[in-house]
Amino acid sequence: MIPTVHKRGRNVRGLLAYLYGPGRHEEHRNPHIIAAWTGPQQIPWLEPTCGPTGRHDIGRLARLLNQPVNAAANPPELTVWHTSVRNHASDRPLTDQQWAHIAREIMNAVGLAPHGDPNAVRWAAIRHAEDHIHVVATLVRQDGKTAWGWNEKYKAQAAARRLERELGLHQVGPADHTAHRYPGAAEQNKTRRLGHRDVPRDRLRREVRTAAAASAGEAEFFDRLRNARILVRLRHSTIDGGDITGYSVGLPSHRTSTGDTIWYGGGRLSPDLTLPRLRHRWGRPTAGPEPRVGRGAAVLGSARDAIQSAGKHMTNVADASPDRAATVAVQCSDVLVTLARTIERGRVGPLTMLCDQFDHAARTDGRHRPAHSVAGGDLRSSARLIATLNHIDTTRDARLLLDLLQAMATFADTLANLRHAQRRLHQARSALSAAAALRAAATKLASQQPHQLPLPLTIDHPIATGARPPTIRAVRR
Known part of the structure; x- marks a missing residue:
């Protein structure tokens, strides 16, 4: 089970319109609320009505979620919190009641809606597919205080590990920061739109990893990257300008709409490709004779x-x-x-x-x-x-x-x-x-x-x- 905490936003109505809409590829089927801040008895009253054209009227639900935000004296700039929770392909289909339990446990774990807290944030869990749900919340509690939600990504992951054991689902390994950063939807869509063969992040990770494996130190490492036609930007210390504290890489063809190069730091490619980790990996100069041609x-x-x-x-x-x-x-x-x-x-x-x-x-x-x-x-x-x-x-x-x-x-x-x-x-x-x-x-x-x-x-x-x-x-x- 993978909970993904998305970037915070401002427009809860727009998010609800997407979740109750047909989806980008007509993949949304029978969207409906399975859990909310009000308890199961009030869910039929919260459920947006569906008109003859098939569109849902999400206006009332959006207004109810936004009421604490509109009443707050000093609400945060970004008020919409959103997470999606997806189970493994090998898991059995879960019922609405099981998904509702998962949503309540996730909200309790991240601290936005603790069990038994009547003044917690307002939230709703929406299901429009068999294998995942979306949880939408506004970040002002009903007593007017802001709910900041610190470290909610890690807290949601820990809750998911407990729920996997409780429900007998596929157990995902604990979060230990060993996985590399995968390209997001925007990167993949841009790659397809431009007709490129590789996603820039993936290609850069392969080039950096290969250069690091073949190098004895950072000077050779940066030379190999430049020889592979990779753009390299070094980050110098603010105390001693002669010290290099990090690096970023980019592709000549991968630019923003204004023509600026899109840079990726080593840590954005993989956690072990930061310059301090690479320096430790190289360690002492490696020994061994260089082979002659044909060996x-x-x-x-x-x-x-x-x-x-x-x-x-x-x-x-x-x-x-x-x-x-x-x-x-x-x-x-x-x-x-x-x-x-x-x-x-x-x-x-x-x-x-x-x-x-x-x-x-x-x-x-x-x-x-x-x-x-x-x-x-x-x-x-x-x-x-x-x-x-x-x-x-x-x-x-x-x-x-x-x-x-x-x-x-x-x-x-x-x-x-x-x-x-x-x-x-x-x-x-x-x-x-x-x-x-x-x-x-x-x-x-x-x-x-x-x-x-x-x-x-x-x-x-x-x-x-x-x-x-x-x-x-x-x-x-």
């Missing part, structure tokens, strides 16, 4: 060995310190990122697509910074060595590439076990998805060389199949 096989073999050693390191350290064990996953993600870029040459292919899943599974939360280790240093060296290759011959080096993909898939399984033990289930699922995608890529590679390569292996993972030891079987084409 792709040696680089792939070295990367395979480094990943296998990192997997053993993770297993050995997991019991004593799960957080320290997971730190090598970040460096393994660097290897996958540079491998995908070298093989697919900047195109958004299967390996590039699965990098997001693996990166999410590997990412540490904001409270922990990955500790440096020998295994992690070997992986960083391997990532940089792969980035120096101009091309990987998938025919000549098929055996080594297959071994590398299988080693990564095994590492992803080990990471999934670790995340499952940490109760970080959303990251465990991402690791399992990445492992499945890696094995699919290995299967495709093996099918292209049927007389030279054995069938790749797939694992029935305990997270997906129950608490039993992994079993191994061959994939049959």
Whole structure:
């Protein structure tokens, strides 16, 4: 269950008109109030009437919601609070009574309408689809005081986790700030309207992640971004102008209507792409000789060995310190990122697509910074060595590439076990998805060389199949 707290607004009537309207794609069906500040007995009286044309008269409901705002001596500038709550695709359909209970619990959790408070804000929960509801409130209490609603996003998420357990719904992982920022509807619509292939935020995140994985420090990092035709703007300290405290990136073709470049700070792309987090990731300069032209096989073999050693390191350290064990996953993600870029040459292919899943599974939360280790240093060296290759011959080096993909898939399984033990289930699922995608890529590679390569292996993972030891079987084409 995902509650989304939207930006605050001023026009409650306009919002109600949208919720009671047909929707942008005629997706709204039978809009009706399921819960409100007045209690269930008054809901039929609050429900907007529907005219012969099918339009609802939302004027009275809008006036009732706005009455405390209009009567307040000093109301806030933005008075409309709006959240939508959507359940998982695998969840059973919920009744209106169950959704009403969810709406009341969310309003209680965020502090806008605590249970038993007769002077709380006025609000209404509207359902116009099977899988979600909308809750609309005005931010002046009925006693005239402003309801500010601090940290309501996190409070709503915590309430959703409790409701998932209470109602037996799909359990989403807790909010730990490991997911990257996804493009919003406005960004996606603009991308389609302009006919661009990629959403700018997604493309910039891939470019920044690849440059960070292939670099030993920030000077090389910024040079790689500029060489990839990414605009870079540095943020300097207000105390010492010579110190760089952050950066923003943009695309030459991505501008506002007035022609200004649209900039994205590293933290707006992903929580681990801020400059302080990248500096910590780079740490000490990486060791390892630069390969000569034509040494792709040696680089792939070295990367395979480094990943296998990192997997053993993770297993050995997991019991004593799960957080320290997971730190090598970040460096393994660097290897996958540079491998995908070298093989697919900047195109958004299967390996590039699965990098997001693996990166999410590997990412540490904001409270922990990955500790440096020998295994992690070997992986960083391997990532940089792969980035120096101009091309990987998938025919000549098929055996080594297959071994590398299988080693990564095994590492992803080990990471999934670790995340499952940490109760970080959303990251465990991402690791399992990445492992499945890696094995699919290995299967495709093996099918292209049927007389030279054995069938790749797939694992029935305990997270997906129950608490039993992994079993191994061959994939049959």
